[in-house]
Amino acid sequence: xxxxxxxxxxxxxxxxxxxxxxxxxxxxxxxxxxxxxxxxxxxxxxxxxxxxxxxxxxxxxxxxxxxxxxxxxxxxxxxxxxxxxxxxxxxxxxxxxxxxxxxxxxxxxxxxxxxxxxxxxxxxxxxxxxxxxxxxxxxxxxxxxxxxxxxxxxxxxxxxxxxxxxxxxxxxxx
Numbered sequence: 243x244x245x246x247x248x249x250x251x252x253x254x255x256x257x258x259x260x261x262x263x264x265x266x267x268x269x270x271x272x273x274x275x276x277x278x279x280x281x282x283x284x285x286x287x288x289x290x291x292x293x294x295x296x297x298x299x300x301x302x303x304x305x306x307x308x309x310x311x312x313x314x315x316x317x318x319x320x321x322x323x324x325x326x327x328x329x330x331x332x333x334x335x336x337x338x339x340x341x342x343x344x345x346x347x348x349x350x351x352x353x354x355x356x357x358x359x360x361x362x363x364x365x366x367x368x369x370x371x372x373x374x375x376x377x378x379x380x381x382x383x384x385x386x387x388x389x390x391x392x393x394x395x396x397x398x399x400x401x402x403x404x405x406x407x408x409x410x411x412x413x414x415x416x
Contacts (some may be wrong), residue, residue: 245294250395251267251268251269251383252267252268252270253265253266253267253399254266254267254268254274254288256276256285256413257278257285258284258285258306258382258410259280259281259285259402260281260412261308261381261382261412262335262381262382262411262412263333263410263411263412264287264306264379264382264384264408264409264410264411265404265405265408265409265410265411266326266360266404266407266408266409267404267407268289269400270406271291271345271370272289272290272291272302273289273291273292274287274289275287275288275290276289276316277405278286281288282310282332284306284307284308285305285327286303286304286305287303287304288301288302288303288304289301289302289304289404290302297367298389298390299342299390299391299392300369300388300389300391300392300397301369301388301389301390302303302386302388302401302404303384303386303387304320304384304385304386304405305381305391306379306382306383306384306385307382307385308381308382308383309375309381310416315379316383317352317379317380317381318378318383319353319378319385321353322376322377322378322383323344323355324374325373325383325385326344326354326355326356326357326374326375327342327355327376329345329374330342330344330357330359330374332395333359333372335358336360336361337344337359337360337361337372338359338360338362339359339360342357342359343357343358344356344357346358347375347377347402347405347406348379348406349378349379349405349406349407349408350379350409351377351378351379351380351408351409351410352377352378352379352380352385353377353378354375354376354377354378355375355376356373356374356375356376356386357373357374357375358371358372358373358398359371359372359374360372364391369389369390369391370390370391370393371388371389371390371392371398372387372388372389373386373387373388373398373401374378374386374387374388375405376404377406378410379408379409379410380410380411380412381410382410382413384408386401386405386407388401
């Protein structure tokens with residue numbers, strides 16, 4: 243953090259094979275792993291910071307969905323809402339919450355939804371808090387999952403700023 247309490251921000255750009263690039267603003271202290279398998283599968287971007295024991299203190303996973311010819315209108319509000327709701331309902335029974343509450347978010351490239359769940363029974367090496375969702379970003383959908391043991395909202399706020407800053411860069415050939 244700088245003297246005014248703001249995180250120093252870097253602009254990171256990630257290749258989305260066959261679908262342009264994803265640009266994000268992320269705190270400079272965050273490390274990442276970028277994993278891609280082939281043109282047909284979305285890459286996985288994992289942000290993290292390690293503590294003095296070389297353990298990750300959080301993990302933020304991001305991947306990108308696009309219209310694959312079968313899934314139409316992946317960037318529509320209805321598709322994103324349904325995707326986030328279905329995902330949340332699958333893991334709700336493993337959380338402390340009895341109800342899944344979706345919140346709308348708006349980014350520079352579109353809107354989406356997220357939810358927060360808690361697992362107070364998380365064991366050693368597991369995370370207690372999950373914030374998960376998806377956001378329309380231009381012609382793609384950014385899917386994200388933040389795992390942490392930080393009940394404070396600072397990390398969640400930093401994650402949301404990064405997610406909301408996402409831009410899809412895609413130049414179609416003429």
